[in-house]
Amino acid sequence: MSAHPPSERRQRLVVVGHGMVGHRFVQAAIERGVTETHDVVVVGDESRPAYDRVGLTTFFEVGADALSLLPTGGYDDPRVRLLLGTEVTAIDTEARTVGFAEGDLDYDALVLATGAAPFVPPIEGRDLDGCFVYRTIEDLEAIRDAAAHEGARVGAVIGGGLLGLEAADALARLGLETHVVEMAPRLMAVQVDDAGGAVLTRHVEQLGLTVHTGARTSAVLGDRGRVTGLALADAEPVAADLVVFSAGIRPRDALARAAGLEVAERGGVLVDEQCRTSDPHVWAIGECAAPAGRMYGLVAPGYAMAEVVADVLVGGSGSFTGADMSTKLKLMGVDVASFGDAFASTEGALELVYADAVTGVYKKLVVSEDGRTLLGGILVGDASAYGVLRPMVASGIALPDNPEDLILPAGRGGGTELGAGLPDEAQVCSCNDVSKGEIVAAVAREDGPCDSAGCVTRCTGAGSTCGSCKPVVKTIVEDWFAAQGRVVDRSLCEHFAMTRQELFDAIAVHGHTSFAAVLAAHGTGRGCDVCKPTVASILASQLNHHVLEAGARVLQDTNDAFLANIQKNGTYSVMPRIAGGEVTPDKLIVLGEVARDFGLYTKITGGQRIDLLGARMEQLPAIWRRLVDAGFESGHAYGKSLRTVKSCVGSTWCRYGVQDSTSLAIMLEERYRGLRSPHKIKGGVSGCARECAEARGKDFGVIATEKGWNLYVGGNGGASPVHARLLAQDLDTATLVRYLDRFLMYYVRTADRLQRTAPWVESLDGGLDRLREVVVDDALGLGEALEAAMAQHVDTYFDEWAATLEDPDKLARFTSFVNAPDVPDPNISFSSTRGQAEPLLHEGPVDLGATIAVGAPR
Amino acid sequence: MTAAPGATTTWTTVCPLARIDVEGGVTALVGGRAVAVFRTHDDAVYALDNVDPFSRASVLARGIVGTRGDVPFVASPMLKQPFDLRTGVCLDDPEVRVASYAVRVVDGVVEVAAPEPGPGG
Secondary structure (H helix, E strand, C coil): CCCCCHHHCCEEEEEECCCHHHHHHHHHHHHCCHHHCEEEEEECCCCCCCECCCCHHHHHHHHHHHHECCCCCCCCCCCEEEECCCCCCEEECCCCEEECCCCEEECCEEEECCCEEECCCCCECCCCECEEECCCHHHHHHHHHHHHCCCCCEEEEECCCHHHHHHHHHHHHCCCEEEEECCCCCCCCCCCCHHHHHHHHHHHHHCCCEEECCCCEEEEEEECCEEEEEEECCEEEEECCEEEECCCEEECCHHHHHCCCCECCCCCEEECCCCECCCCCEEECHHHEEECCCCCCCHHHHHHHHHHHHHHHCCCCCCCCCCCCCEEEEECCEEEEEEECCCCCCCCCEEEEEEECCCCEEEEEEECCCCCEEEEEEEECCCCCHHHHHHHHHHCCECCCCHHHHCCCECCCECCCCCCCCCCCCEEECCCCEEHHHHHHHHHCCCCCCCCHHHHHHHHCCCCCCCCCHHHHHHHHHHHHHHCCCCCCCCCECCECCCHHHHHHHHHHHCCCCHHHHHHHHCCCCCCCCHHHHHHHHHHHHHCCCCCCCCCHHHCCHHHHCCCEECCCCCEEECECCHHHCCCHHHHHHHHHHHHHHCCEEEECCCCCEEEEEECHHHHHHHHHHHHHCCCCECCCCCCEEEEEEECCHHHHCCCCCCCHHHHHHHHHHHHCCCECCCCEEEEEECCCCCCCCHHHCCEEEEECCCCEEEEECCECCCCCECCEEEEEEECHHHHHHHHHHHHHHHHHHCCCCCCHHHHHHHCCCHHHHHHHHHCCCCCCCHHHHHHHHHHHHHHCCCHHHHHHCCHHHHCCCCCCCCCCCCCCCCCEEEEECCEEEEECCCCCCCHHHHHHHCCCC | CCCCCCCCCCEEEEEEHHHCCCCEEEEEEECCEEEEEEECCCCCEEEEECECCCCCCECHHHCEEEEECCEEEEECCCCCCEEECCCCEECCCCCCECCEECEEEECCEEEEECCCCCCCC
């Protein structure tokens, strides 16, 4: 059918399945150049493109879009075609075709990535209304709808494994009384031992769930076609209005079986080390595949298989010879990790156990008979050592003399750091298969080397998925710099060998109130344009004095120095506060009149305010006199401080709104106005999940729910946009304000200079989880102090502009020439565009004599 | 182009020294030009042309005054380029300099030497 010789004909690669592994395979195929020779057709039976099934539990909070792995809905490479909502009905390996309802499609190579399906045990009543599985977004939507159904009060999950606990967590979050029914004698029987399981059970029970272990479900009970409960062998029945089956998964290998491909004894398409099935043109990857007869129910081995097949298709020699089944996860706020030979099945293996029943921590190390090699372990309640321990298993390096130090809490001999001791081939990031050698290569390369752990994560992917290896990545990077004699210099500038956080603490502890005192006590020289504004900001945060007090004003950065934003020609913009974007017509008219009378260029900002540009410095007091008289106050657009809290009209006007977002936004903006911080802070409040206020693009974002408010933190727009992430949900207003007080004050106290909230949250050891511990759980016991510091700020707030207008000493600085205050600076002049002023720059300094002839400056 | 103050130099009165914040600056009109006058911690005074050559805006007097090593400097409030208060030379780019002017304090009053009239000026 083709005029080209066969070697030049483009081949067709068909991929069946568009889950996480199918998607990864397509990405790998594009990256490795498979699409240079092949047209790729990807067929998925779900209606949406691949999404993060590992993060499925967060669906209720973040929604389907945030989980999507292909948010644009298609691949950029035009040679890849994605068919969604499409069922493959048959495979003919003789004719090399896949069959659809509409017809057949030829293939040259076929990759099966059909995944797995939840296993529903063949018990009576399993088809009753109110029975669910937990695998797809549609499953979760159905569970949510059933839980919202009137009268739904109790949910039961059959299966207490990893997925079962996630499902139980989801039911509990939906407000149901939740039971977990597990046949094995403990929860997570595959990953943890009896002692670890007992600690885990206590954690889960403390959260209000009921755990039934050693309990076999004999039937689902029902009445008139609807679920009423579970019958258990040898125990009382459990009443339930809905039931979720989470009793394991089975490979989806039916297509392969029907096509005559060999399957493993326990299910799964049998494949060799290159993931090739019994037919040489067909491969299988992920949960539907069974390399050497074994099925892998984790995503990391599936990704590894995807890479192998993409490599093989371009003539490579990749192979899959088994995978690390180590697991680390956080379930309902509880760390659980299991790695290597967790059950000490190696001959002669010894166990070292640390258990603290009070705090609910259980840690076990499995070591070789001679105590020199780590074989595996289990961590429950505190898995912080996982990042250090897991690579030790794979690399086989010698344990320290006191291996128990590795699991003892820091301060009791523990807290051993490891990084430099790892061999180059040690796998540091198991999610993305990054070795220590690759991390070192990234910092050592000639061409644009990484200068930080964050950069290494971006460049190599290490730590970008679950994040558990980030501390090790950081240690490796810092060790490498230290070995090169390069100290990662965290000094603020040549005058202070301290970070902003250290300086903040020192100033608070010593109670310094001036730059001179801070410099004398902690610095050298006279200061500069870096440390002076930093100290000024810290003093402003702690004392809330006027930034233009004598002694403080020479410290202020450009914009703070004149309480306005400098523009390219040395004029300023004026931006009064319009809290929540709400403004009366009368005040709007005043803004218009002021702009007209002073000839100011007028523009609406992204923060729902009005910016008046082109004011000469000496005009600022007169402009502000009129604004203050009309009831306006400083908008702090010039400060590293709270800018705006953007809002939608909320339930007051909007037919979709569920809460009064405007009132909350105004309250929050007025609460935090004037708070000096390491960088600007923006907020947003949306009155419903439609999110019209774009709150998740802000440092703090609040989104209304039926039950209250969800609080998101760490978002920003700009050059590197980041979506804010969920910190806490369904809060009442008082709790929301308390958490926000803590969050903002903790940021003000501990962030680096010019570090916005997103990188600050990233920089915390433990990231968002750590922040939640500090803000929500008050793990550091700082809550009261942070709230008190914010209360002090709120109580002492005053309008900087009103105060400036009252003080002749401060006003005296707003002058063009100290010796000719009536002469405007001749260097400033304007042209006109679309009927408004536009700055005009001159080639060099302007002599007054020269300009007057051409046109008087305005 | 530091004007060597000679017998014929015209001195322009700026303001009392006390009017300038320690480690701060003011703008003065000297011979039709905008001149930035700074006072350092030791009460020394310096005068530079007020126009920042990088941004071409008349703003240097509004910059932060500090030291780099032992060099007193002002950081432009626009894009932070540092200029040596004594010479006007940009510390990060010695090819660039702003004019500096002779300055003195007489009976507590700061005076700046007017620039020589330029050709054709």
